[in-house]
Amino acid sequence: MTQTPARPRARSHAGAIILACAATLALSAVTAPGAIAAPPEGAALRTSSSVSALAGQNEQTLVVPVTAGLEPTRVKGTIVVSGKPEGTVRATVNGRVVLETKAAASIPLDAAVSAADMTAADVAGQQLTVGLQFVAATQTMCVVSNATATLNNLAVDFSGTAKVPTTVGEFFPASVPAVVLPVPAEPGADVSAAIMTASAAMSHRYPDAAVSVVPDTELAARAANLPAGSRVLSVVADQGETSTELATAAGLPQLILSGHDDQLRTAARALSSDKTALAVTSSVTGLTSALPAAPGLVQSLKDLGSSTLKLSGYGTPESYVGVTQSQFGGPVSSVKVQLKGTHTAVPDNAQAQVSVFWNDYLLSSKNLDGGDTFTVDADVPAGQLQAKNGLRIRLAALPAGGDCTGPAGVMPMEVTVDTAGSNLTAVRGGSTKAGFARFPQTFGQSVPVAFGPGNAQANTVNAASLVASLQRDSATLLDTRMVGLDDLAGSSESGLVVGATADAANRLSAPLRLAEFRTIAPADVEYGVGTTAPFGVLEAFEQGGRDLLLLGAWAPEGDTAGASTLQASLASHVSGVEGGWASLSRNLLVTQPSGTPVLLESNVVVPQKAVTDDYRPYAWWIGGAVLILGLAFALRTVLMRRRAKAAQDYVDAEQKATEPGHGN
């Protein structure tokens, strides 16, 4: 009998995606000396990323994009096994087994590969899929080893010359390791908006690529460290029709998008579409794209990215589906889960249950018995809903008599979830406390951005970097547009403020004003920060029923250069932080002159004078109350006098009527 491992397809789909993302992200940090459009033969792509496979888990893969024109020659790395190294470790390239050996604490990987191992990612790119599997020595059919094999420091040697794209379609292959967006000095509002939109478009289109935004003077320095296949995307103002042009910048293929006003922004938005791959000319004019429709509040598991969901075997095989609030097109206050599926017959004396967890909270559990179908209806309780969530479906099955050791030939339990017919129904509303966790879903699809006065180039760089980070956590394309600070302050829309001044922070009632501050526990920030040393801050807060992000800085004696540097370092930190935007918790990210930025809750900040002063006008409530009571008293007095006068007049008239001689 084939004994099925207890976690046969555990997280296979989502896990592969996550690992591929991680790997490709890491590839952006590849050190490839002289990585230009035509790298020298024998260069290596080296990555510090890793791919892990749990014992008994299906093969886990790592996708390495290979630029057109290059040919891989060797794949190298080290496989480390944690836990008991019992079983077999297998490495594959595009499904071809390149290594199969008995598990050991450390196993070197060095295998020859060729062009035949590559698969075409699209017309303009190819990829190498490296797989890792840890086949555990079987213990029982219900118990799984928790040992893990990890492939570290994957390096790919390659030969050949990278092909320079000659059409817009080739400029946008299926995957790229990195995209750089240079920002010209003093960009106009239309260029800034287009750069931010392009930044979102690239992050949306290439979720695994490192998207960076730099001042154009720093392009060469940034490009020097990028791997082959990276792209430069420039946006320039031009009063003519919106058009694209291919060129080379800093040794990398460059696409120049030119145009003006809102057409420039919509053209930048169009770059997110796969349809650009169809452009077979070096220049395209009139590029435009409508904003994709917002996702609805009902999403099937298939819509959420899980096209097949099958659990089989004994023990506790499980599968995981990531669910973000942005997949429902905005913030949601509750989610109803309805799962439908089928299962194989449960043998006599065997037991099987299907359990559904939401962020490790058990939503529902059902015994699988009579019949061959099951449904699970469950509400996610308030408080369990986060920006990013995980729906875990677990099959818990025991063979007949609970005997996990045999006999051979036991039919495995199997459960198949109908991913198209299983739905998650959300209700629009809020579920998380004000802070970073409300982003990006609070934007829906629209991100109005306002700049503070001053350096538009720096503001554009910072804003586009933040937008790129937000986009990575958003399922929908973010439509970024420039608005005036006054307009944003007066609107009810959520938005982003970059380069905020102290006045702007006061006006928007930011929890941390750009002024001196101290924390309740002095150890929260470096000594002097906020009093004698400058600080930069990214704040996420609720104001007037909407959520705002504000990036600003404070420096003693108006050190604007220092303040600008701190803002740039914060934007850069958010772009590169491990875990991305989702790793930001609380509502303040404060950067300090030295050391790493710290996440703070505004509650740990001793109330600043500017904050407490906001409340002083409420003192007029007393005046208002006294005024209302005074008016009530005045009205009473007037009415009483009138009544007294009327009574007096009546008495006078009566007296007059009874006077002798009256009426004669």
Place this chain on the structure above:
Amino acid sequence: MATSVATRRRAAHRQPALRSLTSLVTWGWERLGAPVDGRKVPGTRIVAVTSLLVGYLACLYTIGQGTNLDYSDAQSHLTIARRIFDSKAPGFEQLGTVWLPMPHLLLAPFVLNTWLFSTGWAAGLLGILALSATTTGLYLIAARLGLGRAGRLATTLVVLANPAVLYVYTTALTEPVLIMCIVGGMAGLAHWATSRRRMSAGELAVFAGIPSAAAVLSRYEGWALVMTGTLFVLVVAKRRTGGWREAFIMAGGYVMVPAAAVLWWISYNWAIYGNPLEFMFGQYSAYAQQKNITDGGLLPTKGNLGLTLTTFHWSLLETAGMVVLALAACGAVVLVFRRGFANSTLLVAVTGSAYAFALLSLFLGQTAINNDHSLPSTWWNNRFALTALPLVAILVAVFVHEITRPARLRPWVIGALLATLAAQNAWWNEDPTGRLAVLAEGRMSAESTTNSTAAARWLHDHYESGGILMDESARGNAVLPVMGIPLKEIYNRAAGDYFGPALKDPAKYAKWVFVNVEAGTGARDSGPTDLVYRAMVSDPSFNVRYSVAFSTPTHRIYERSSD
């Protein structure tokens, strides 16, 4: 046939019973709307009994859930009351100086029983009586103000239909006693001010002075009541008699008992602590505690009237509810419009003196309140907003009385008001600890003492004899009722001369040591450091003589290694 006859007989027997029940309800209903007759206010007993019943049910619920001991202060009050009799150094000096003594003196008879003490039923029983006295007092005031049945019942409903108020009355917090005493004093003043018969100064002292004195010895809001009450008596007596002499005699009659209470408190402080103003500036005084908070910049309401108003009224709103506050605001306007500055208006204003005092204290930085709209936002002292309860209840009564005057509309108006009140309660019920500030604070307090409570329960289950050394005043250590062990077994700060030697040589005195081990890591305003912990870490032999018997991240229990 025989069965049929028997059934008819039973039915015939039931009909008079039904009739008598109906007539009883009708009689009660009429009593609740009957005019005041001298000293007697019809319907008082009905309100009193109903409130006793509601209070009992509230106690059954909260004590059953164990939430009545959520507040650390509630446990401290129970402990102070009990240690008057049960302590290493029993006596009246155990009343201490941190809090005024009346709540503890009233609790004392109830906490004599260990079960009543450890379950919190002692406070529950006092709370039931206080709830009954409060609603009855409000009913009396409303009746004396000339309000009809709807207005009178509205005051009662403001109290009895508020889960936050009911919760507080099941705990050992000082608010139930304070509000009872304030309302008692106000009811006495209302009687005096509205009575056709001229009451003597002695009668005023008995009916208004004594409850006011009790308020003076309950919380400092009571002192404000006496000041404004005295002014009220002066003005009303002058209006009545036209002579200042008579007015001063009456004012003196009212104020003499409360003044004696103040003098007693100052004398007590002088006698026990050698400083008549120990309660104001001593080591454990509110001033000393506020100083830490002020120095840390965490008292932003000080000198900021706008923030003071915002902070206090959010607490009030999240305690009394939007519906009740809106009705009260309308009531204030109606009162001034209908009655101008008549004696009845002044009386209502005096009812609000505790509310004004609470606002003033917050503005002057003498107290701190925090809620989800304060700076910083947390939950702290929201129950102080309950000092506005008597004023709110009376103003609601005035408004309800006014809008139910037209008989044609009365059923509709009353129906609408009741429906709104029910909706308010339904909304609260969806998330009581998130929407009612007092309950939110209780939950937060309970969560912050999860470890010490677990340690106390462990000791309750395992302690047989041998004595316990602990610093009950330290952060999170106010868990003696949960521990449920006779207080004479415990060496703590209240043990007086026994505590010092026990700190120096714990093994000689105590088999068990209960200690908070997070000294120095807490927030600035989180209470004194655990003296036992300090002594323990400075004693190198401690870990030789004691071993850990129970441990949590914040609290540990040590057991002496050898007997």
